[in-house]
């Protein structure tokens with residue numbers, strides 16, 4: 552089915568949203584570039600519920616269309632870096648799809664002094680700072696108040712706060728919003744008519760830049776705002792598959808979904824090294840560029856097979872024929888304990904992600 556025939560890709564039916572990325576560093580920039588290069592609206596997601604029994608359901612959400620993205624950083628140098636990135640992303644988009652409406656998404660880059668105003672003007676606010684800067688960011692009473700103000704001009708009075716901040720729970724984010732007295736001259740807030748935002752945690756990965764991310768999403772237990780949470784899935788669905796999971800699995804799942812991009816990149820680079828520096832005995836070394844490309848495509852092939860439903864062990868058996876060269880490589884891996892090391896790497900990383908909240912508590 553072509554994009555134009557696919558109802559999930561129909562831009563005219565999509566809910567229009569404005570997005571802010573407050574703290575647009577490495578991960579925020581990957582999201583921004585991915586959003587800017589969206590040519591289609593995909594909206595199939597997975598939900599993993601482990602409350603009663605382990606089960607994974609597929610579900611569909613209403614499509615979204617981003618009308619405006621505003622990003623903020625602290626330093627002018629970071630703003631310049633972002634503007635250069637946006638310019639080159641727009642140039643690439645124009646070259647690859649000149650018929651696309653280049654003005655469909657407008658972007659603004661601002662400095663952190665304007666955080667409060669930007670929050671007030673946006674539907675979905677993504678917080679992309681480090682845990683260690685969260686308390687100073689939420690230390691700004693105007694910024695906290697901006698989250699709580701309703702907006703009569705919108706269908707939705709509430710905003711949605713999406714936190715990318717590693718290890719920081721939804722409960723802690725709620726505390727940040729409520730912490731201290733908000734001294735602002737706003738009767739709506741002082742009279743207790745605050746519209747607490749819907750708070751969601753999401754962890755995409757750096758491949759969002761290529762719209763090949765895996766995004767893990769968690770909402771508060773017993774959250775009633777299903778529509779808002781699904782809208783977050785729709786938004787991140789523009790950048791690759793998403794999966795909603797209970798928050799208690801969030802740290803380990805984010806190690807697997809996000810940090811592991813670094814692990815795989817380093818495994819691919821090491822495999823390529825085996826064919827360059829150390830490949831001399833096997834008939835002569837390859838150049839680094841060729842070796843990296845071959846290794847990366849082979850890794851993508853393994854991923855595609857697994858994601859199409861093939862069992863990893865079945866793939867191993869199919870490649871490693873008895874007495875063949877793959878078997879020699881696999882034996883070497885087993886003796887070196889690579890499988891065990893990879894498992895421990897992910898579990899240690901998950902534990903370390905959980906510990907990041909100590910930075911935010913300080």
Ligand SMILES: NC(=O)c1ccc[n+]([C@@H]2O[C@H](COP(=O)([O-])OP(=O)(O)OC[C@H]3O[C@@H](n4cnc5c(N)ncnc54)[C@H](OP(=O)(O)O)[C@@H]3O)[C@@H](O)[C@H]2O)c1
Pocket residue numbers: 573574575576577578579623624625626627629630662663666679680681682684687688715716717718754756757809810
């Ligand atoms: N990078 C990844 O792949 C990855 C993976 C897993 C989880 N995460 C999580 O994602 C979050 C971001 O990580 P990162 O690697 O993108 O960090 P980063 O590159 O250090 O980005 C943080 C950004 O926040 C900005 N910032 C800090 N305080 C601000 C404020 N008050 N207002 C506006 N902007 C502010 C900084 O601006 P300046 O540049 O001007 O200082 C910086 O651009 C972290 O919490 C991390 O745990 C990231």
